[in-house]
Amino acid sequence: MKYHFLDQYRDAESFIHRLDPRSKFLAMLALVSVIVLTPHDGWLAYGLFLVFNLTLLFLSRVPFFYMLKRSLAVLPFVFMVAVLLPFCSAGTEVCGANIGGWHIGITREGLILTAGIFCKVWLAVLPVILVTATTNVNDLLKGLEKLKMPAIMVMLMSFMYRYLFVISDEAERLSLARNSRSFGGGVRLHVRTLGYMAGALFLRSYERGEQIYGAMLSRGFDGHGRSLNQLSMRLADVFYLATIMVVALMIALSPLLLRNLNA
Amino acid sequence: MHIPDGYLNVGTMVGTAAVSVGGVANAVRVVSKKLGEKQVPLMGMLAAFVFAAQMLNFPVTAGTSGHFMGAALCAILLGPWAMVIIFALVLMAQCFIFQDGGVLSLGANIFNMGIVGGLGGYAFYRLGLKLFGGRLHSKVVPSFLAAWFSVMLASAACALEIAIPNVTPPLSVVLPAMVGVHAIIGLVEGAITVAALELIRSTRADLLELQKA
Numbered sequence: 001m002k003y004h005f006l007d008q009y010r011d012a013e014s015f016i017h018r019l020d021p022r023s024k025f026l027a028m029l030a031l032v033s034v035i036v037l038t039p040h041d042g043w044l045a046y047g048l049f050l051v052f053n054l055t056l057l058f059l060s061r062v063p064f065f066y067m068l069k070r071s072l073a074v075l076p077f078v079f080m081v082a083v084l085l086p087f088c089s090a091g092t093e094v095c096g097a098n099i100g101g102w103h104i105g106i107t108r109e110g111l112i113l114t115a116g117i118f119c120k121v122w123l124a125v126l127p128v129i130l131v132t133a134t135t136n137v138n139d140l141l142k143g144l145e146k147l148k149m150p151a152i153m154v155m156l157m158s159f160m161y162r163y164l165f166v167i168s169d170e171a172e173r174l175s176l177a178r179n180s181r182s183f184g185g186g187v188r189l190h191v192r193t194l195g196y197m198a199g200a201l202f203l204r205s206y207e208r209g210e211q212i213y214g215a216m217l218s219r220g221f222d223g224h225g226r227s228l229n230q231l232s233m234r235l236a237d238v239f240y241l242a243t244i245m246v247v248a249l250m251i252a253l254s255p256l257l258l259r260n261l262n263a
Numbered sequence: 264m265h266i267p268d269g270y271l272n273v274g275t276m277v278g279t280a281a282v283s284v285g286g287v288a289n290a291v292r293v294v295s296k297k298l299g300e301k302q303v304p305l306m307g308m309l310a311a312f313v314f315a316a317q318m319l320n321f322p323v324t325a326g327t328s329g330h331f332m333g334a335a336l337c338a339i340l341l342g343p344w345a346m347v348i349i350f351a352l353v354l355m356a357q358c359f360i361f362q363d364g365g366v367l368s369l370g371a372n373i374f375n376m377g378i379v380g381g382l383g384g385y386a387f388y389r390l391g392l393k394l395f396g397g398r399l400h401s402k403v404v405p406s407f408l409a410a411w412f413s414v415m416l417a418s419a420a421c422a423l424e425i426a427i428p429n430v431t432p433p434l435s436v437v438l439p440a441m442v443g444v445h446a447i448i449g450l451v452e453g454a455i456t457v458a459a460l461e462l463i464r465s466t467r468a469d470l471l472e473l474q475k476a
Contacts, residue, residue: 006360032366036268073362074267081270081425081437117269124268125362132359140359152291152303153352159307160352161360164314171315191451195458198316198331202309202340202459203467209308216304 009062009133015236016060017134021143023237024131027244031127034248040116044258046123048251053126062133070129074121082114137161142231151224163212167205174201264332264421265357265372268365272428279424280370286378287351290344306345310352313337317353332417334381335388335410336456340463340470343385350377371424379420384413403457410456411449418445 010017016024031053038045057067131140138158145154174197182193213221250257271279294302313333337346354372357363364372391405422441426434463470 032268036367070362077267121267121269128362128366155303156307156352159304160310160356163308163311167311167315171318191454192458194319195455196462198455199459199462201316202312205308205312209305213304
């Protein structure tokens with residue numbers, strides 16, 4: 001299993017681990033929303049958000065490099081768009097070239113904009129990592145159900161999560177088998193093999209699903225999930241949520257506050 | 264193609280999220296009326312399947328690689344609305360657990376891949392069945408079309424959304440770049456989908472009739 005790193009710090013001890021998942025989830029939504037709404041050149045706010053995120057991280061005892069590694073998931077998309085961006089913004093040109101009648105140039109404004117968007121996208125993913133690194137997925141799903149997410153979606157999610165790794169391992173075994181047997185050959189063969197792998201994976205998942213349903217039925221499944229652990233919002237949870245919201249709002253308004261102080 | 268947080272403007276996020284919520288709600292209604300409690304483990308398992316199948320990478324050109332999306336395959340095998348539910352689940356897991364796609368952009372991602380790509384691709388499947396129905400291997404061409412269009416439509420929707428806020432590259436640059444790359448990825452998606460369906464037909468043909476159940 002390749003994903004053991006997901007749960008690495010989920011059972012650690014910190015006051016953030018002990019918070020109610022609803023409180024953590026709502027706080028995350030608030031923080032991400034405020035970060036997303038920051039203007040692209042809000043460098044002061046970006047800096048403050050970074051400090052705030054790192055403080056929360058420190059309190060949760062999740063190591064910085066662990067979070068950094070997980071945050072790299074946003075990079076492919078950022079790169080895809082960032083490659084084009086510096087070429088397409090009006091402004092002072094840093095360097096340029098004429099290629100067969102087309103003029104291509106990188107502008108200063110384009111580069112700054114790219115950097116700004118990169119900061120924003122990266123900062124916006126940190127609160128999500130904080131929640132998922134410190135919360136048990138079953139608790140998180142229970143919290144989401146309490147937050148009025150449809151019960152059927154919650155149950156499907158918990159099923160999916162339970163078998164995600166089993167099926168992923170299955171896919172890895174298929175890849176290993178392919179790599180050890182098929183080499184050479186043209187693109188046609190490779191694509192066809194990939195198709196057969198997808199088909200085989202579908203059949204294995206489907207048949208496993210049928211078996212599991214049979215097993216559940218024989219143990220009295222009636223279409224509802226039940227669990228013993230109950231969630232409770234305590235004073236600490238309310239306090240955490242309120243603190244995050246207030247700090248996020250203050251950071252968002254920080255340029256205004258500073259201007260008033262200077263005036 | 265998973266849009267992270269920070270690219271879309273508020274209008275786009277709210278609009279696409281509203282359509283996605285409506286689409287998923289309708290899908291839950293349609294699917295639960297049709298199949299009942301048996302669907303729960305099965306749908307969860309097939310969402311895990313889509314997730315795992317998306318790990319099957321193939322090289323596109325030097326340095327970049329595309330991966331199988333599976334929206335067309337799912338829609339053809341399980342019906343369009345079951346596919347919408349499965350894609351909502353997959354994207355939620357990718358967003359919350361793997362940070363692939365943003366939390367506030369979740370609605371847009373479900374909209375692009377599940378609704379525009381998946382349902383749009385499926386529409387081309389139905390159209391293809393009408394045009395080529397009755398011939399030998401009559402499902403090959405429609406399946407290929409569905410898969411190709413699912414990737415193309417999803418990438419075009421994604422390009423449109425990130426071009427709307429007007430700070431990112433203009434549409435005239437993003438759209439050809441995205442759609443151009445995905446025209447090639449779509450060919451592979453189509454070939455994989457056709458081969459997968461061929462395997463399923465030769466081993467468990469009964470599963471191809473799932474939708475009619």
